[in-house]
Amino acid sequence: MRCFIGIELSLEATKEIEDLNIQEKIDEVNANPKINVYTSSKIQKIEGQPGQFNVTLDQNGNTVEFKAGAIVLATGWKPYDASKLEELGYGKYDNVITNIQMEELISNGGVKADSVAFIQCAGQRDENHLPYCSSVCCMVSLKQAKLIREQNPDSKVYIFYKDMRTPGLYEDFYRTAQDDEGIFLTKGNVTKVAQEAGGLVVGVEDTLLGETVNVKVDRVVLATGMVSSMEGIPTTKEEQAELQEKGIEFENILNLEYRQGPELPILKYGFPDSNFICFPYETRRTGIYAAGCVRQPMGINESIDDATGAALKAIQCIELISQGGTTFPRSGDVDYPDVFLQRCTQCKRCTEECPFGAINEDEKGTPFYNPMRCRRCGTCFGACPERIVSFKGYSVDMVSTMLKAVSVPGPEEEKPRIIAFVCENDAYPALDMAAMHRLKYNPFIRVIPVRCLGSVNTVFIADTLSKGIDGVLMLGCKYGDDYQCHFIKGSELADYRMGKVQETLDRLMLESDRVKVMQVAITEYDKVPQIMDEFYESIKELEPNPYKGF
Known part of the structure; x- marks a missing residue:
């Protein structure tokens, strides 16, 4: 874990700066007989x-x-490459440095400057560099400004920022900097850093004063961000x-x-x-x-x-x-994948699609399962075209038995039958919550819970439709940047697989609209009945499944 030369604000005294004695913690660790430390x-x-x-x-x-x-x-982290910030003078002018370099100068007591300008978000919150905020740079610049003033009470410090971010009690520390007559803070966009006789000139537009400001300083500090x-x-x-x-x-x-x-x-x-x-x-x-x-x-x-x-x-x-159990999200589950390797075709789908890297393979492509890496999502169960992967509590036979147990109305009854494969992590609880709120969904739909949509094998879809079922609805967790499938990519895999199920439907002479994949968050329980009803109406517009009665 990397820190700025061991100086950080104290939670107990948020208006002041205190030295963080890291060496004391290092000595404590080295002295512990139960801890082995391997340096170099x-x-x-x-x-x-x-x-x-x-x-x-x-x-x-x-x-x-x-x-x-x-x-x-x-x-830990590493600083953003400041050589990419040539427009701010880094690499062009010797007195343009980064916040890391300034920390080293302060630590050594060697800040020889009567005026210093800090440019916040240098290469941050910028689509051409780092699009995110590094969260600590504002606090670090305020801290460095105060330390510069302590070392040289006659110095002037300027901080130009897009937004000043000092969360929680650290707002008190921000106020102490505002109260310091030698620290000038203003919101604005830095448009230039140029060298002129006797120093550097920083140009700032759109400031709180509503005018363009040109400030002449001895040194410029770029508040570069954190990179993993x-x-x-x-x-x-x-x-x-x-x-x-x-x-x-x-x-x-x-x-x-x-x-x-x-x-x-x-x-x-x-x-x-x-x-x-x-x-x-x-x-x-x-x-x-x-x-x-x-x-x-x-x-x-x-x-x-x-x-x-x-x-x-x-x-x-x-x-x-x-105890033989797995971790999140099926914490404590002691059910291991059971693989009938005699029928394995070395297709490598299970080893490639496993979201947790639980399956290695030999030079021939035969999978080797590491059971303690497994989180029991069943993605390998859904990936295998031979259906040779099962769990004692979630097997091919169990799913097949559930499908066989679903009654299919005859063509003369004009009652569509729909199977819904529902993920147990978000979609199934959402269905439970809909029931708790007395919401109703279509009575012609039968629900089969699954560990993850990634565990739904395309062969099950073919079996379902060839049985005479009119439609298959798959409800899983949302995926993407804002909300993620509990098993990383189960819903995404299901969407991808069902995109290729067209070949199976063509072979059965059936319409692709009979299969649909939807994502639902656990908080969207009120939408589940609507999703089911809309899918039912779309199935009603199609002819009855021609395999009814066979």
Whole structure:
């Protein structure tokens, strides 16, 4: 976890600055006989699964091996590349520096300047650079401004910002800077940084004063943002091969011996966060948790809380694994995938589609299941064209039996029959909530709960329609940036698979409108009856399924 030279605001005294004694914490860790610290080390590889990770380190040329039950990734952040900010003078003028460089100067007591200008959001909140806010830069600039004033009471400090963000009690600290007559703060857009005789000139437009301001200073500080330490690192073997072909050097962090790649899958901007709404430390690799600035920008106090949460999740994982259970979202489930490998065709669909990298494969493509990596989503169950994957509590036979148990009205009755495969995570609870609110849905629809829409095999769709069922509705979690499927990409996979089910429908001489995939959030229970009714009306417009009665 990286901090700004160990200086941070105290929660107890939000108006002042205090030294954060990191060395004391380091000494405490080193003195603990239950903690092994490996310095000057790099991870060569990590094999195995939660509860049984085999870690190999390279420590100054020596190989060190040990076992681990869970892993917390806390590799921190790196500053945004300021060389991309030439329009703000970086690289052109010696006295244009970054906030990291300014922190080093302050720490060494060497800020030799009578006037300093801070440019906030330098390369941040900008579609051409970092589109997000790094959350700590405003606080850091205010802190540095006060430290500059302490070292040189006659100095003048200017802070030009887009928005000043000092959340919570830190607003008090902002006020102390406003009260300092030597610190000038104004909202505006920096239009130029130019060198003139005797110093630098910063041009600012659209200020709170409603006019253009040109300020002459000795030094300019760019408040560059935080970038995840995983940004730019290839996370899959294909990405690795592509960089190697281009001759681009890179260095991995975890070096996982996983079929899907050596690193944690990332979302946007290099952050390895699964985007679970209520489970921020989860990643797409079971038993490996991300904490601190590697997963999102944050300050020291937030990082401490984050590390605590990730450590507790790691403990919970080890406890569950020791009992044979899995972790979130089916916490404690002791049901393992049962695979009849004698019929495996080595198609690799299960190894490619598993959202958690639980399945490796040999050189022939035969899958090798790591049961402790598995989260029991059933995606492999839905991916296998041979239907050779089952769980004791969720098997091919169980789903087939449920389908067979559904009565199909004869063609003379003119009563459509619809099957709804409903995800147990959001859609099924939404259906329950609709019932609790006494909402009614169409009586011609029969509901079959599934672990995830990704566990619905296209063969089940063919079996359903060939039985004479008139339509198939699939309800799953929403996916995308704002809301994510509990099993990462189950709804997305179902949407993709059903897009290819046309071939099956053509073979059965049936219309593609008979199959529909919809996403619903748990809070949208009031929309579920409407979705079902609208699908029923669309099925009524079609001819009865010609397979009725066969």
